[in-house]
Amino acid sequence: MTDATKYLSHLELGEPDQTFLDSNELIINMGPQHPATHGVLRVILKLDGEKVLGTECVIGYLHRGVEKIAEHRTYTMFNPYVDRMDYVAAVSNGLGYCEAVEKLMNVEAPPRANYIRVILTELNRLASHMLWLGTHALDIGAMTPLFYTFRDREEILKIFEKYCGARLTTHAFRIGGCQYETYEGFERDVKNFLAFVPPKIDEYEELLTTNRIWLERTRGVGVISGKDCIALGVTGPVLRASGVKWDLRKAKPYAAYSDFDFEVPTGQNGDTYDRYLVRMREMRQSLRIIEQAVGKIPEGPIMAKIPKVLKPPVGEIYHSIEAPKGELGYFVVSDGSTQPYRVRVRPPSFVNLQALDVMVRGALIADVIAVIGTLDIVLGEVDR
Amino acid sequence: MLDYIQGYLSSNVTPGQAGNVFWATVYILIVFGAISVAVMAMNWLERKALAHFQIRLGPMRVGPHGLLQPIADAIKLLTKEDIIPSGADKFVFWIAPLIILCAAFTVYIVVPFGPTHAITDLNIGILFMLGVASLSVLGVVMAGWASNSHYPLIGALRSSAQMVSYEVAMGMAVVSAILMTSLHGLGMYGVAANSTGTGTLSMIDIVKAQQEQHVWFFFKFFPLGLVAFGIFAIAMVAETNRAPFDLPEAESELTAGFHTEYSGLRWSLFMLGEYAAMIAVSSIAVTLWLGGWMRPFPHTLGGETWDLVFSLFPGLTFIGLAAIAFIGVVRMPKHPYFKIQTAGLAGFGVALGLIGLILFVPPVRDRIQDIYWFAAKVAVFMYLYIWYRATWPRYRFDQLMKVGWKVLLPIAIGVLILTAIMGVLL
């Protein structure tokens, strides 16, 4: 049994038709080296001409055993590793892990730390959405937005760099609060950014939102119902675009999110265009949150009182946050030692990727690309 | 010898019509060389302009402002290892890029750069152009099939389907322009009101018809000419597989479409063919709708003074380009490291300026004018190609077919019928 047929057992290639033209079904191997699968995703497509009859995702090319590594590191030592999962939203990953361990230890980060966390996480959400928009547009054939979004994402990365010295895998937070006090001029930088970005978002929308070709390529493509989303465990903008108003920032507020006033944008059709609109509106909501937060960062300590050596009590905890891509959950089991007994991550990309097959059946090859883009997956997180 | 050249210069037919083999050969060589240079220039311009659309600098390293980049690219491609995939059909794989290249270059035989500046004037000029241009589909299909790989095969299937279907709408638009060569329409356009005239397929005669009727077909029977032109302008982008219809090469879906497996020299032949085809279809559009070699306002701004003013344009353009080069020289970083680059750019500017000065000399000026206006109009289309690429996402295959068959074709047929009615009834 060859490699491809093993994976394709459920796709069931029909008997090749014995006539002169046995060209009905075609198996095409998209990836792992493919410009539009966002990394090393391999999708095996069963095609009838250009029509997709079925898909099979082959993942694991980027598997680094992050969860296993956790069992051999102390709680503090494992903290930087989580940044390497969803590397375009490293801050969110760190936040989720830190809060999970804090919950396990029954400590609370001080309010000032929480505000800094919210600002940085929302900035990170913007950065992640910008990267998504650029690559998604590039996949659909619009080259230019990619460069515009990267130009603006750069401003966010500059703030990260000034704050913690790293641009991508930031390791911005510590268990119990934040490592660093805000730097001199942090608020000014963020405020400048707040004034700088809205016209840029308008610029992206000008290029795409009412573009006829964009509309044709995204409307009615990769439709998934809210019910299907829930059945598959799909979360984040994909779920909200299908009309389900579920955002952990509202539903189970963490950090300081309960202090802020913001909306949860939803769509109705659950197609690629709605997901695009939802994310664009989310970017504006993120700006709103940052605007409220940056004006009133409370004074006070940035670290809670925690022991030098972390030994959480025996127990287990599941804590999840709303990462840019969906629900990012950490299940941490402690046996009372300095190292976690087990860490299990619920990555949004991995779960959302399950929806691919549902969304592309009966669509065309070009739609597969659009849907992979709209799912906003990061393979580092899918494979861990 | 001098008499010979003189005799040629004063002739008023193309070398092909005159049956002058020597001049025809010279013309073929000149056109071939000029198109190759134009392709290289287009390559550089596209990278630069696209980069500036996208807040990048584009090529900056090889030569001042990357001016030598096309040459560097050419050397790289020529010296690159030439890979033929195992299982490929060697002969077909080898011949496919040649077919595309030949098809793209053969059409220039009838392109009228001026009333006498064409290799020849065929009685079936436009038909010949469309026919030979459509032969490049063969090259695409063969390249896709011979590569023995799924991606090129799908790319080739898409591409051939796309080119064949857009040719239909394109042909309809062309026919409505050809109709205009003979139809008078209320006697508005110079042709006597009760004569039906004789239509023509010859590229030179089509421009001459526009000259006689005192109107570019773009404006004739407004808005019919405009709509037909619009259809052609869309179809020609699809025909040359450029964005937003660049599905055959959709890199995010099919990596590089039909030429995925090609590399080095063969790949560069594909690119050469693609750009040559772009220039070719643009020159069809210019000839049919934009008055070919005619300068703007040849009648409303007629008279000797205006003729003189417009004949200065070619020289002024080159002087202007030279000025831009010198601004570049002034803005070069003052650092020993950039000495050679600055000198090179200054030399380039001087060369451009000299060409500009030569173009002011009266005999040259008169000879070169028509070529200049033709090239300027084609250049507008080349810029549009870049602009489209920077602005639009890509159509999906079925949508592309829908646009071709359900939108462009019916409109084109409608325009054709209306043009005929306008011409005959009014």
Add this chain to the structure above:
Amino acid sequence: MQPVATTFFFYLLSGAAILGGVLVITRKNPVHSALALIMTLLAQAGLYLMLYAPFVAGVQIILYAGGIMVLFLFVIMLVNIEKVQKQEQFNKQWLVGIVAAAALGVLFVLVYMKGESLFPKHVVRLAEESNTQEIAVLLYGQYMFAFEIASLLLLVAIIGAVVMAKKRI
């Protein structure tokens, strides 16, 4: 325009056409056969040009080389080449073959011997400059009915193709 090196080009194009024709039936690979056929068709277009029939040459290129052959290749590309290459290339129909070849040979000999009386002696009027226009006058004048019948036939063929393809949708 005065023709240049007519004999040379005539033999070049005829040679290409014949070579292409032979290759069409001798190649095992159908794609190669199709390419050889294209060569024949293009050479034929060249011969039409030499006969001062540019319009026919243009139509030959657009329709046969550009249109029909692309569709041919389209279909052939999707065929499983390996299977085809194993198939028998020639049908062993010696008797019919010999009869057909003999008939053709006799025809050639007759044309060669009686050619002078078979074809009109006077020089054919060269209508290069207005070739297209004259074809148009003939097609839409004298042969209007035949032309319309042919277009009707094509319409029927299109409808037939659509109906036959419809079953699979």
